[in-house]
Amino acid sequence: AQSVAQPEDQVNVAEGNPLTVKCTYSVSGNPYLFWYVQYPNRGLQFLLKYITGDNLVKGSYGFEAEFNKSQTSFHLKKPSALVSDSALYFCAVRDPVRAGQNFVFGPGTRLSVLP
Amino acid sequence: KAGVTQTPRYLIKTRGQQVTLSCSPISGHRSVSWYQQTPGQGLQFLFEYFSETQRNKGNFPGRFSGRQFSNSRSEMNVSTLELGDSALYLCASSFRDRDYGYTFGSGTRLTVV
Numbered sequence: 001a002q003s004v005a006q007p008e009d010q011v012n013v014a015e016g017n018p019l020t021v022k023c024t025y026s027v028s029g030n031p032y033l034f035w036y037v038q039y040p041n042r043g044l045q046f047l048l049k050y051i052t053g054d055n056l057v058k059g060s061y062g063f064e065a066e067f068n069k070s071q072t073s074f075h076l077k078k079p080s081a082l083v084s085d086s087a088l089y090f091c092a093v094r095d096p097v098r099a100g101q102n103f104v105f106g107p108g109t110r111l112s113v114l115p
Numbered sequence: 116k117a118g119v120t121q122t123p124r125y126l127i128k129t130r131g132q133q134v135t136l137s138c139s140p141i142s143g144h145r146s147v148s149w150y151q152q153t154p155g156q157g158l159q160f161l162f163e164y165f166s167e168t169q170r171n172k173g174n175f176p177g178r179f180s181g182r183q184f185s186n187s188r189s190e191m192n193v194s195t196l197e198l199g200d201s202a203l204y205l206c207a208s209s210f211r212d213r214d215y216g217y218t219f220g221s222g223t224r225l226t227v228v
Contacts, residue, residue: 032214043119043205043219051214090158094214102148102171105158 002027002095004106012112013081021076021109023091033074034092034103035065044090050074061085081113117141119220121206127226133194136223140187140208146170147189148217149181152203161204164189165212196227 003026013019025031032051036044048059055067065076074091091106120139128134140147149161160173164183181191187208193200203224207217 034216036217036219041221043121043207043221044217046216046218049214049216096214102160102163102173104160105150107157 002031002093002104004091004093004104006089006091006106006109008109009107010110010112012114015083015113015115016080019078019081019085019111019113021089021091021111023074023076023106024072025074025091025093026072027093027095029095029097031074032094032096033065033067034094035059035063035074035076036090036092036105038088038090038108040087047076047089081111083113083115086111086113119206119208119218121204121220121223123223124221125224125226127228128196130196130198130227132196133192134196134225135190135192136204136206136225138189138191138206138208138220140189140206141210141218144208144210144218145187146209146212146215147183147187148207148209149189149191150205150207151175152205152222153201158205161191193225198227201225201227 005024034049035047038044048057050057050067058064088108090108092103094103122137146165148163151159163171167183178194183189203222205222207219209215
């Protein structure tokens with residue numbers, strides 16, 4: 001079965017500092033991996049995805065993520081955090097080989113960027 | 116370009132009633148998926164439609180159903196509401212397929228009393 005873990009419920013970082021939001025996954029094959037962000041009272045917004053190719057993926061709003069197959073991780077990063085980055089972040093995985101499999105979302109990590 | 120539109124935004128229903136939620140995807144998007152979001156269970160997949168056909172279904176009871184129309188608009192229905200159905204119901208559409216990346220609506224917050 002496929003699963004996603006986001007080991008930190010909450011991440012606090014000072015504005016201007018680099019940020020990392022962690023995600024680890026478990027699938028039987030090669031995963032499709034996504035990051036979404038949710039602002040209060042809004043739906044989720046797509047940030048970036050890894051399907052195949054370069055392990056370093058660049059996405060919206062200056063975010064990037066690195067796919068690490070040996071560590072089964074897909075951590076979200078940004079070199080310099082903004083207060084406006086404060087939101088709830090979700091990692092999602094799908095095993096494309098297994099027919100009928102849809103996305104499994106992690107529990108979410110709340111990011112607070114302090115001014 | 117209009118985003119994914121979900122109506123209504125808020126809904127209060129009584130236990131035992133039924134409810135229908137509506138989702139209008141982004142123009143040109145043919146894939147529509149529904150998710151239930153609760154504080155305890157997080158995001159859980161309900162179903163996915165593509166060109167009026169249900170392509171996938173999550174592990175929800177038969178009280179939860181959906182459909183997609185020829186214009187890609189989608190509805191989901193919950194019959195015989197239970198208190199535990201209180202949640203934020205999110206609709207997501209995708210241009211080509213789910214792996215292209217979803218655009219989510221703002222959701223319908225359903226409260227069952």
